Amino acid sequence: MARAVEGVFTGRWSGLEALNRAMKARHRLVVLYGSRGVGKTALVHEFCKDKNYICWCAPEASGAVQLESFLNRLEQGNDGSISAAFECACSQGNEWKAAFKVAFGESASSEFDAVMQLHNAHARKDGSSAKGKPVIVLDEFSRVARQDASTLEALRAAWESASSSDAMLILCDSDSGFVERELLAGGGALGGLVTDAIRLNLLPYWEVAEFFPHYSPEEKTLAYAIFGGMPRHLTQCDPEISLADNVIRNVLRKGSALYDEAECIAHREFREPARYNSILCAIAHGSTRVSEIARASSLSTAKASVYLKNLVSAGIVEREFPVNVGLQQGSICGGGRGRYRIFDRLLRFWYTFAFPNLSDLEMGDARGVWERRIAPSLWRFAAEPMRLMCADWLCRESSASRMPFVCSNVGAWWDSGTWIDVTGIDEAGTCMIVGAVELSSEPVGLKAYWNLVEKAAVLPAIEKHYVLFSHAGFDPRLVQFAKGDSFVRLVPLDGLYA
Template sequence: MFIGRKAELNFLEERYESQNGELVVLYGRRRVGKTETLRKFCENKPHVFFACTESPDEQQLTAFSERLLQKGLPVAQYIKRFSDWKLALASILELPNDQKKLLIIDEFPYMVKGNNAIPSILQNLWDEKLKDQNVMIILCGSSMSFIEKEILAEKNPLYGRATGILKMNEMSFYDAIQFVPNYSVFDKITAYAILGGIPHYLKQFDDTLPLALNIERRILTRGSILYSEVEFLMHQELRETATYNVIIEAVALGNTKLNDIHQKTQIEKTKLSVYLKNLMDLGIVTREFPVADGIKAHANIHRGLYQIADQFFRFWYAFVFPNLSELEAGDAKGIWKFVIEPELERHTSYVFEAICRQYLRLKNQKEMLPFHFTKIGRWWNKTDELDIMATDPKKRAFLLGECKYKNSDCTLSDYKNMKEKFTLAGSDQKIYYWLFSKNGFSEELVKIAIEQDVTLVTADNIVKEVGNL
């Protein structure tokens, strides 16, 4: 069953229905669901879907020719293989259907690595013939740095030719939990905190089994796909994996400032900044700034906090990587019981904040909030921090929120503490207070919330209310 990706499919359908030639670049990290989305898009449409392989150019051209010639091209009566890429790519115009001629090239970077003239060949064909025809070519790739630097960047042949560029990110919490419909609200949140929104990872869990058993069998046991997934991706994307392992582990364990990461890893700061940038380009690490900060603060390499953007990487480096020796020896049950289980709620609490922000974004898009915010994130200064701050372009309205993921009620003191952390600078500004709680709220807080118009949201609300958003 195909889940989610409505926005991506709508984007592709709009391009397909246009009266113009379309050259679309679709890319994103491995396992994010690009190929499945493209195959879903192709359903019930005449198309050619070619998956490139890491193979020599001649072999790639042979395979591409065979795939095209199978589609009933008139020239198939006379040849078994195109003599060059120009003839092969131009033959899309001869596809025997009255609808848009649709060609999808999956893992396009493999094709280019085998023959770096292909972007120039495609550019010339596009300019001379294809752009004015009823064709749609989709170039798909997992190597994000290659797509951005070698395909889309200025001075490269295809620069400015793409009629659509779509970077696929991981799924939202609300799409992700559709993979585990049988789980309780809390187990859905925890599963997302572990696996994130990567469809390939979510498919590994069996929601008819307890969450603990899935973690033991599908992540902590040698031979399971998720056990070696991170190491595989690291070796695919990066050199010096040992250095990157040390950096990611440091961030996963709570060292979020540049100086803290430097102290933990002992890597010289200039080099460390380069390593961190590479990890950000891959979507593994992100750099976070307080919502109220201006653009100038972003230029300071010492400002901002580094976080693991990929939930599964964060879980793996926090719990699997430091315990690989015992896991290799087969102690999956022990690592779960004595290392992971005692820390899992704390680990999940950080992701709960991100889920609450997703919930607010949905309400914001539906105009269900007191004002429309254009920025949302965390906020902090030298002494205090807030889990959520959202504000409008002129910073006249603020939504402040705290997220309590613990097995006790959120209390009046939690509300009072939140109010003390941030004060307004002008009389024309207004604050709206929100509290999110795993376990619920004390009677005293519920009463005060009604009197002072404070919004209280439980984890149950967040999961179940989505059907109305």
């Protein structure tokens, strides 16, 4: 498939298939959600391009301005018929309910029953109008609900009254907390009405590699460590130039596409961006527990906990728990001790390297910052992303039945005295795959294997398999040893992309 068609749509074909399946059924309410920049808009546009649709993105504005914006969107291409239908429906009560009823084709007069057939006449590039089932897309609807919570009830009432119509409603949102609380939960405002829920996650590393087809495995790994799986960030890159030039041009150079990304997010999401910048900088430089983050940010533990909760809710920070938390009582367990990390790879890169060197970047020394401060430390920075890549590799291999057993849980194992990079556990907890990620510049030898075996001795598994991941390959003696032991597997860096 041509790259021009893919773009931010790379890796979203399963989402398109889910929307097309929903389209075939009658009267569907679909929720599509995920963090900003993850590809929701690209997916909706691809789905709607040959359909009879209307798409409205709620502005950050007062409720009155939002309603006016919605009505104006409905009116485009309809020669005043929407206004007349809205005035007629308003005589029966709430304005938002009336607006939704008109949008869903449920007006007070039969002369407007087919109003949705005109909705997208203005949106089609060839100037023609589409026929067939109407599709209504309400993008960032949480903005409306924050202005007036009653709009959720109005939406519910209008959608229920339109149950006889063959329409499809897509609620598209970046606020995952709002979606899960108000739209998907049984006690939420739309609980029970949602027929399909599609969550878009970040692209896995092997799909990120598709954005850089000419890069070596080393460059692909570093590109993933820096840009992560966010399509909005990846599409800024030019696959024909080096990784260094991509980062300098798109991230480090003042005025570039991603230079102000961190500051924009902080100001958009929070009232105290300075506090949050301090916390994110602390996490980026290795503070992972509340007490450590509070100390590095000069905050009390109580205040740091509140800020961290907000960062987690906004999808900027996530909390990782040891894979052994879910095991049955009696096993060695890490308990509820979670580690905080920055969810967005580009933000982690920014707060690790750009934020501490902002003065030099503001003076235009982007290449100097890259060469002096970033390039020498890049593989150390890539250690955590590569660990997560190896965990994703194990999940993929397990799902494809290419491992000794199916892993029901994959992640890092840790307790007070032991850390294991990658662990896969079967459903019964009796079989484990234990992995170590080695970033040494020298080939990995037998010593690394025996160190892993020693650490794995504390794990409560009857059957243990071992996987060693290496950036620099493997010593011939370890390769020969692994050939004679079916419980040992060696995965070089290019093996992650095989």
